[in-house]
Amino acid sequence: MNDKIQKLNSIIKELKKSFTKKYGCVIFDISLKKLKQENQIMLSGNCLTAKQLELLKKAVKSEIEGADVHYDIRVLTSQSSLHHLKCWGRAEKFIVNVTSDFEGEKLSTQISPDDNYFKIILQKNFRSLVQLDDNTVGWLDDNNIYVFKKDLSETWDNLNIVRKGDVKTVNSIASLIDESFPYINQARYLHGGKSAVAIDCSALMQTIFRRAFGLILPRHSLDQMKLGIRVPKNDLQNADLVFARSNRNKIMHVGLAFFDEKRMIIHACLREKMVICESIDVFFKYYTFAGARRIVKEEK
């Protein structure tokens, strides 16, 4: 049993080290205690994201055999923990960079004053670690934001978040296409970008669905791929999300099916370094189909 406890402590220490490196902070305070029943161990405390808890469980499962490990860990960025944090913020400048690292080098996404309030998880050396309404967690400069010391959690209570199985009925799919037009041949491709000037593929989908229907999609294409319902390649329709992988690597890409007179796809294209609208046949010369999802349908 002592070996197992030692091993668990070492797993926690190693994970804490890697999360600190990634996020620049140490919200991974896990304590361990032996329960009365033999072989039972309780891990309790706080961590930052659900992914961290998942990684902890995975490491415990693969490295500790025969121990009955129980968890009482609060994920600070989970919906149920929302009301524990009373500090909220909003972007003050037109484009505010949110980075995945404390140093501000790895662009994760961008926000603007039009975006919803975000939750401030902690503040350190004039930088804030925030959680956005699409669940992105990252750092931004304090001098780019307004901070509200009051509880604004009600602004998050009625978010129209799209989930697996959801197909929302909308008045007109045309408004989705209309929202994407200002970006075509205008916005350049920027990984992590989310503005009218520079944007990436998943942010483009997030932005147009939000503007057209107020729907909130996750920030990453792999997470967007879990929304709505699956659509086979031969049944693609207007406004479906089309996922594909570059033929050169395993990076997931997403575009919007625009089937008007021709079968087209609108996407922030790394190859052309722009948001473009191109024939789906040309698109599939460069990408391998990886799936399609339908999250909206038109009211009949």
Next chain:
Amino acid sequence: MAKCPECGEFVKLLGDMEIGEIIECDTCGVELEIISLDPEKIKIFEEEEK
């Protein structure tokens, strides 16, 4: 049917699925890539760092 390499449960592949398509294991939630349809083969999909 193919076996999920992560949890060992069976994953059903539909007739209209394609090689290269990414699906989710209903049991453990891991992302799986279809690498063959006949015989049915899947592997864990890990996205490369951008």
